[in-house]
Amino acid sequence: MAHTPLKRRSRAASTHVGDETRQRLIDAGVEIFGQYGYEAATTRMLAEAAGVNLAVIPYHFGGKEGLYHAVVKSVGENIIELLDEEKSKAIETVRNENATPDEVLATLDGVIRGFGRILISSDLGRRAAPIIMREQALPTTAFDQLYEDHLRSIHEVVTFLVARLKGLSPDSEGAILCAHAIIGQVVVFRMMRETAIRRLAWDTFDNQKTEKICDVIIENIHSILTNKD
Amino acid sequence: MAHTPLKRRSRAASTHVGDETRQRLIDAGVEIFGQYGYEAATTRMLAEAAGVNLAVIPYHFGGKEGLYHAVVKSVGENIIELLDEEKSKAIETVRNENATPDEVLATLDGVIRGFGRILISSDLGRRAAPIIMREQALPTTAFDQLYEDHLRSIHEVVTFLVARLKGLSPDSEGAILCAHAIIGQVVVFRMMRETAIRRLAWDTFDNQKTEKICDVIIENIHSILTNKD
């Protein structure tokens, strides 16, 4: 460089050089941590995948663990973002005391199908799943943040809809347990994906198969939540 | 290989000195691999927890990875053993063409409740879960064996019962998908245990709470599989 460029100081949305480095590392981190797990992923892999120098990991994130935290946060935000529309609609439905059971059920269908699509067949789901599963199996300090910021709100939304349809309080054990079981029907297709694929002799869950899975789950949910008395 | 040195073949139940060492390492392995994950578990931890010398791990198992395989196998066997009674009963019910829907449903209840108890509140479930979850999230060569020897048979039993109640072929996609979703309702209470516990403000899943969870799941299953036409 001929003459020292002024460090571009941030006017509003101006991007710094380091910001891109940070983002590249986070993106690479989702991929590498997801593919190998936290311990098996090395800082050398992470740096190479991001196309940055090894030493910038401690510089920008304080170390491997700091990068991992940023990755978990990013994963949570990305998932929530994709569910945002369904979530808003659900909150609106819950607040509307005049919503009919059919409307509430249709809203729940939307949430479940959206959740299923992201989890089961999206690239984000594929990459994020091992990270989230690890935090569930062996929670680290990143789990608290993930739960408070993201997991809880999805769980609550489902619980609200279930509670409404079952005529229970959204704080009741019955509603929360039932909501958790319903969520389980979806997540099992990601968390026990290998088992499902072998049993079905499918090679993968493409979009069409994902819809079929969601159809079955939604049919089950209708059976569970439709009052037969 | 020229010829592999034969290990001393056990005459009946004669116990060798090394057999106890092997078993101690496997038991310690379930605990340590379960608690820390494969990579974070070190041979030093494993040896110390087993109360044996570090060098016997390569000697008896060929290395850390060999011990891990033995641990996965042991975990699968122990779970299956506890489910053996329910499994036999289920196979008997399925073979009996005169079994009534109520009988089939009752058999399924037994399988689900047995599975739930093991998975959710037993010590075995606690220790085994991270290991099985890891194999689902990031399958290693141990997964093939785990699936073929153990997971498949449980899945098939549930599928047979579901298929009978839905009037479907046990090979049909519909039956397998529905069975998988039902299994999901159980495993989610282990795999997303932390999330459930926080939502419920429970401190743990003791026996009483486990029964409550199983009650909800079984109620859901009845709704799903009871024909309302």
Place this chain on the structure above:
DNA sequence: GTCTATAGTCGGATAGAC
């Protein structure tokens, strides 16, 4: 079969030039 001692490798983090 089990022990001690150690080899050989690779990990994350850092110092200091630019």
Place this chain on the structure above:
DNA sequence: GTCTATCCGACTATAGAC
């Protein structure tokens, strides 16, 4: 902010005595 070079600790596996 980014680079190269390097440190230091921790890991698995092995050699060889017993």
